[in-house]
Amino acid sequence: MSFLKKIEIKSKALLLKEFFYDYFWKKSSLNLGLASLIFSLAIIQFSTPQFYISATLRENKSVGSSSPSLGGGSDNLFSIVSSESNSFGEFRSNIYSYIIAQRMWEKGWATEIYAGGDKSIDVNKIDKPQTLADRLGSLLLGYELYDFYSPHDLQDFISSKVDLQKEIKGTNITVSMLTSDQNFGISFLNELMLTADKYAKEFLILKSQAIIDATYKQLSESRNSAITASLAATINKESLHIATLTNDLPYHIYFIDPPYSSEYPVTPNTQAIFISNFIIFIFLSVMYNFIRNHKEDLW
Amino acid sequence: MVNGYFRYIDYGGSLEYYIFEIANYSFLVLLLCLCYKLRFININSLIVWTGIFFVPLVLNYFIFSPSLFPDQFQYALEVMSLKSKGISIDAIASQNAQFSLNLGYLGSISIPTNPVTFSTTFLGFAPIPNFMTVTSLAFANKFFLFVSFLGLKKFFFKDENILLLFFLIPSLLLYTSLALRETLIIICSVFFLLNMLKNNYIISLIFLLPLFVLKIQMFAFLALYFVGRLVFRANNSLYMLVFFLGFILLASILLQDVILQIINYYRLGFAAENMDLGDGIYGYYAFSLYGEELAESLELTSILEVVFASIAGLPKLLLMPYPNTWSSIFYPIQFFESIFLILLYWSISVRNNLLKNKEFIYLSVILLLSCMLYSLLVFNVGTFVRYRFSLFFPFIIALYYLATLERGNKTKLLK
Numbered sequence: 244m245s246f247l248k249k250i251e252i253k254s255k256a257l258l259l260k261e262f263f264y265d266y267f268w269k270k271s272s273l274n275l276g277l278a279s280l281i282f283s284l285a286i287i288q289f290s291t292p293q294f295y296i297s298a299t300l301r302e303n304k305s306v307g308s309s310s311p312s313l314g315g316g317s318d319n320l321f322s323i324v325s326s327e328s329n330s331f332g333e334f335r336s337n338i339y340s341y342i343i344a345q346r347m348w349e350k351g352w353a354t355e356i357y358a359g360g361d362k363s364i365d366v367n368k369i370d371k372p373q374t375l376a377d378r379l380g381s382l383l384l385g386y387e388l389y390d391f392y393s394p395h396d397l398q399d400f401i402s403s404k405v406d407l408q409k410e411i412k413g414t415n416i417t418v419s420m421l422t423s424d425q426n427f428g429i430s431f432l433n434e435l436m437l438t439a440d441k442y443a444k445e446f447l448i449l450k451s452q453a454i455i456d457a458t459y460k461q462l463s464e465s466r467n468s469a470i471t472a473s474l475a476a477t478i479n480k481e482s483l484h485i486a487t488l489t490n491d492l493p494y495h496i497y498f499i500d501p502p503y504s505s506e507y508p509v510t511p512n513t514q515a516i517f518i519s520n521f522i523i524f525i526f527l528s529v530m531y532n533f534i535r536n537h538k539e540d541l542w
Numbered sequence: 543m544v545n546g547y548f549r550y551i552d553y554g555g556s557l558e559y560y561i562f563e564i565a566n567y568s569f570l571v572l573l574l575c576l577c578y579k580l581r582f583i584n585i586n587s588l589i590v591w592t593g594i595f596f597v598p599l600v601l602n603y604f605i606f607s608p609s610l611f612p613d614q615f616q617y618a619l620e621v622m623s624l625k626s627k628g629i630s631i632d633a634i635a636s637q638n639a640q641f642s643l644n645l646g647y648l649g650s651i652s653i654p655t656n657p658v659t660f661s662t663t664f665l666g667f668a669p670i671p672n673f674m675t676v677t678s679l680a681f682a683n684k685f686f687l688f689v690s691f692l693g694l695k696k697f698f699f700k701d702e703n704i705l706l707l708f709f710l711i712p713s714l715l716l717y718t719s720l721a722l723r724e725t726l727i728i729i730c731s732v733f734f735l736l737n738m739l740k741n742n743y744i745i746s747l748i749f750l751l752p753l754f755v756l757k758i759q760m761f762a763f764l765a766l767y768f769v770g771r772l773v774f775r776a777n778n779s780l781y782m783l784v785f786f787l788g789f790i791l792l793a794s795i796l797l798q799d800v801i802l803q804i805i806n807y808y809r810l811g812f813a814a815e816n817m818d819l820g821d822g823i824y825g826y827y828a829f830s831l832y833g834e835e836l837a838e839s840l841e842l843t844s845i846l847e848v849v850f851a852s853i854a855g856l857p858k859l860l861l862m863p864y865p866n867t868w869s870s871i872f873y874p875i876q877f878f879e880s881i882f883l884i885l886l887y888w889s890i891s892v893r894n895n896l897l898k899n900k901e902f903i904y905l906s907v908i909l910l911l912s913c914m915l916y917s918l919l920v921f922n923v924g925t926f927v928r929y930r931f932s933l934f935f936p937f938i939i940a941l942y943y944l945a946t947l948e949r950g951n952k953t954k955l956l957k
Contacts, residue, residue, distance in 0.1 A: 262575075262579040415632060519564070529575065537585075
C-alpha cells in the first residue's frame with residue numbers, strides 16, 4: 244500500500260482537524276454566523292418581492308425573405324440562415340425605441356409607473372426627483388434639468404426592465420420583466436409588444452403607400468407597354484401588402500404563450516441569500532484568523 | 543442533482559448578484575486556505591490564486607456586459623435547467639444529441655454529444671454553493687483550473703512558482719473567467735499533450751476523447767499528433783516525420799473533395815457569421831441576402847490552394863488583432879500578448895537547446911499545421927483570438943515541460 248503511504252492520510256487528517264479548530268471553531272465564526280442571519284433578514288425585509296412576468300413568442304416566418312441557392316455545402320448553411328431572419332432584430336429595436344416609449348406614454352403608462360396609477364395627475368406634470376450626480380452634472384456643464392418625467396424616462400424604464408432573449412439556433416423568443424405588481428406587469432408587457440408590432444405594420448403600410456403613389460406617377464408618364472405592365476404589377480403587389488397588413492393580427496411575431504406571471508415572487512431568493520451570506524460571513528471570520536496566524540508568511 | 547433551488551433569473555449587477563457570487567468566491571478562497579494548510583500549495587500560490595479567483599467578479603457586469611460574450615447565457619441557462627429540471631433547455635433538447643451505450647443488466651449510459659450540455663454537465667460538478675448567474679459558471683471554470691494547477695504541480699512540474707506564471711497570462715485569466723467551455727478544452731489539451739510526452743498513451747486518450755464533443759477541431763489536431771507519435775513515431779526521427787507529412791499530403795490529395803467540402807463549409811459559415819452590411823443587417827441574414835459573390839470568392843478548389851492560402855493567412859492568425867481593428871480594451875492586450883507568446887515559445891526552445899530536439903520539432907510541426915488550418919477560417923477576430931489561445935497555450939505548457947525534461951536529462955548526464 245505504498246500509494247496510501249505516499250498520500251500520508253494520517254498527517255493530512257491531522258492538518259485538516261487543525262485547520263478546522265484553528266479557523267472555524269472560533270467564537271468569531273459563531274458571532275459572524277449569527278450576524279449573517281441578521282444581515283440576511285435585513286436584506287430580505289428591505290427588498291421588494293418581484294414577480295417574473297414573461298411571454299413566449301415566435302417569429303412570423305412569412306415576414307422573412309427567401310434565400311438564394313448557392314449550391315454545394317451552402318444548403319446546410321442556409322438551414323441555419325432560415326432560422327435567423329431579421330424579424331427578431333427589428334422587433335427588439337422597436338421595443339427599445341423612443342417612438343414606442345412615446346406611444347406608451349400617450350397611452351398613459353407613465354401614470355402607472357411614475358404616479359402610482361393616480362389618474363388625477365397630469366401625465367406631463369409628474370415630478371421627477373433628481374440625483375446628486377444629475378444636479379452636479381447640470382451645474383458643471385450648464386444645462387437645465389427637467390422637473391417632470393418625459394418619454395425619455397419611459398424609454399430608459401423599458402430598456403432596463405424588459406428583456407428580450409432568443410435562443411441561439413432556437414426559434415422561441417422570451418420577453419420578460421421583473422415587477423412587484425403582477426397585473427401591471429402582464430398588461431404593460433402585452434401592450435408594449437402589441438404597440439411595437441403595430442408600429443412596424445404602420446411603417447410598412449406607409450412604405451407601400453409611398454411606393455404606390457410613386458408608381459402611379461410613373462404609370463401616367465409611361466408609354467412602353469412592358470414597363471406599364473411591370474408598374475401595374477408593383478401596384479397590385481403593394482396593394483395586396485397593405486391589405487394583409489390592415490388587420491389586428493401581429494406582424495413580426497405571434498404568441499405561443501401570452502404574458503403571464505410566476506405564482507410566487509422569484510426574487511429575493513431567501514434560501515440562497517441566507518446560505519450565501521452565511522458562507523461570506525464565515526469566510527470573513529476564517530480569513531481574519533488565517534491572516535492573523537500567517538501574517539509572517541503573508542507580508 | 544435535480545434541485546429547484548437553481549433557477550435562472552437575470553439578476554444583472556444587483557446586490558443579490560454580488561451576494562451570490564461573493565459567496566462562490568469565498569468558498570473557493572476557503573478551499574485555497576485548506577490546500578495551503580494541507581501543504582498542497584505554497585504561500586505564493588495562495589496569494590496569486592486568491593487574485594485569480596477574484597477576476598470573474600470584476601469582468602461580467604462590472605468591466606463589460608456579459609452580452610459581449612452572449613454564448614454565456616446559453617451555458618448558464620443549460621446548467622440551471624439541468625440542475626433544476628434534469629433536462630436540457632428547449633433549443634438543445636430539440637437536437638436530441640446524445641450517445642447511448644447499453645450495458646445489458648447494468649442499464650445504459652447516455653453521454654450528451656451537444657458541447658454545451660457536455661461542458662455544463664461537467665462544470666455542474668464544481669462544488670460551489672450557487673449556480674445562480676452567468677458568473678457562477680465562471681467560478682466553476684476557475685475551480686477546475688485550480689484543480690488542473692494542482693495536477694500539473696503534482697505530476698509534471700517541480701517549480702510551482704514558474705508554473706504559476708503561466709496561469710497569469712491575460713487571455714487565460716479572461717477566458718477562464720467567463721461561462722464558456724474554453725477552460726475544459728485547455729485543460730484536456732494540456733493534460734493530453736503532457737501525458738503524450740510522458741508516453742502515457744491510455745491516459746492521453748482519456749483526455750483526448752472529450753475534445754471530440756467539446757471542440758472537434760482541437761480533437762482533430764491532437765488526434766493527428768497522437769497518430770503521428772504512436773503509429774509513425776514521427777517524434778523519434780526526422781525521416782519518419784517527413785514520411786508522416788508526406789502521408790498527410792497524399793491522404794489530403796486522395797480525399798481532396800471531402801476535405802475541401804469541409805473546409806469551404808466552415809469558411810463560408812465563419813464568413814457569414816461575421817458579415818455586416820450595416821443598418822442592423824448582419825450575420826447569416828446579411829449573408830442570405832448578399833452572400834452569393836462572397837461565397838464564390840471564398841471557395842478553395844484544390845489542396846495546393848489550401849496550402850498557399852493557409853501559409854498566407856498565418857501571420858494574420860498569429861498576430862491579430864491588428865492595431866487598425868482595435869475596438870475594445872482587450873484587443874491591444876491580446877495583440878501584445880500574442881507577440882509575447884510567440885517570443886516565449888522561441889525563447890524556451892532556444893534557451894534550452896531544443897531546436898534540434900526531435901520531440902520539439904514534431905510538436906512544433908503539429909502546432910504549425912493546426913495554425914495553418916485555423917488561418918483558413920479567420921473572419922471573426924474575437925472568436926479566433928480565443929481559438930488561437932486555446933490552441934497555443936497547451937503547446938506552450940508542453941514545450942515548457944519538454945524543456946524541464948531536457949534540463950533533467952542534462953543534469954543526470956553531468957552527474
